[in-house]
Amino acid sequence: MKNFQPGPLQKIRDVGVGECVTIGDFVNLYECRIGANTSIGNFVEIGKGVVVGQRCQIRTFAYLCPGVNIEDDVFIGEGTTFINDRFARATNADGTMVTESDWTLRFTTVRQGASIEAKAIIMCDVTIGVGARVKAGSVVTKDVPDGATVAGNPARILA
Numbered sequence: 001m002k003n004f005q006p007g008p009l010q011k012i013r014d015v016g017v018g019e020c021v022t023i024g025d026f027v028n029l030y031e032c033r034i035g036a037n038t039s040i041g042n043f044v045e046i047g048k049g050v051v052v053g054q055r056c057q058i059r060t061f062a063y064l065c066p067g068v069n070i071e072d073d074v075f076i077g078e079g080t081t082f083i084n085d086r087f088a089r090a091t092n093a094d095g096t097m098v099t100e101s102d103w104t105l106r107f108t109t110v111r112q113g114a115s116i117e118a119k120a121i122i123m124c125d126v127t128i129g130v131g132a133r134v135k136a137g138s139v140v141t142k143d144v145p146d147g148a149t150v151a152g153n154p155a156r157i158l159a
């Protein structure tokens with residue numbers, strides 16, 4: 001992996017990118033790794049520690065928060081959002097602001113060849129299986145088995 005020189009419309013900090021990666025405009029990438037031949041669309045944000053595999057497509061407005069691991073050949077559709085906190089809150093019981101030390105980072109893995117379509121929300125502590133498909137607009141709250149197709153809110157396996 002090599003360091004990437006950001007273009008004028010990109011905010012890119014300490015990112016390792018493989019060969020032939022394409023990165024759109026208005027993209028924020030922080031301390032993450034992007035595998036070879038992957039495509040990052042416009043307005044994408046990828047957080048600290050995220051690993052994106054090779055030959056992935058991360059489409060416009062996707063948000064990959066810290067704790068997300070994307071294997072090779074994965075499609076992440078437009079506007080898809082990942083979550084890394086089970087119970088989000090602004091302040092603690094004593095009224096102080098919640099900071100990084102007040103919550104536990106949760107992890108999510110999208111396995112090889114999976115396809116997550118537009119505007120899905122992927123909750124934390126889940127694994128999207130090898131070759132699985134998450135249909136557009138789904139809210140995934142549980143693991144998706146290898147090869148399964150899920151849809152809906154909460155997402156269910158389609159027969």
Ligand SMILES: CC(C)(COP(=O)(O)OP(=O)(O)OC[C@H]1O[C@@H](n2cnc3c(N)ncnc32)[C@H](O)[C@@H]1OP(=O)(O)O)[C@@H](O)C(=O)NCCC(=O)NCCS
Pocket residue numbers: 082083084085086087088123124139141142153154
């Ligand atoms: C993490 C989370 C998905 C599960 O929380 P939980 O309290 O453990 O919920 P449970 O696992 O007991 O789920 C109970 C049921 O509600 C469903 N459910 C839970 N959260 C849901 C959600 N956000 N949307 C739709 N259904 C949901 C579950 O699928 C389950 O349904 P089922 O038993 O019929 O399959 C939920 O708390 C959540 O939505 N967290 C989001 C926090 C957030 O937005 N953070 C933002 C900052 S990263």
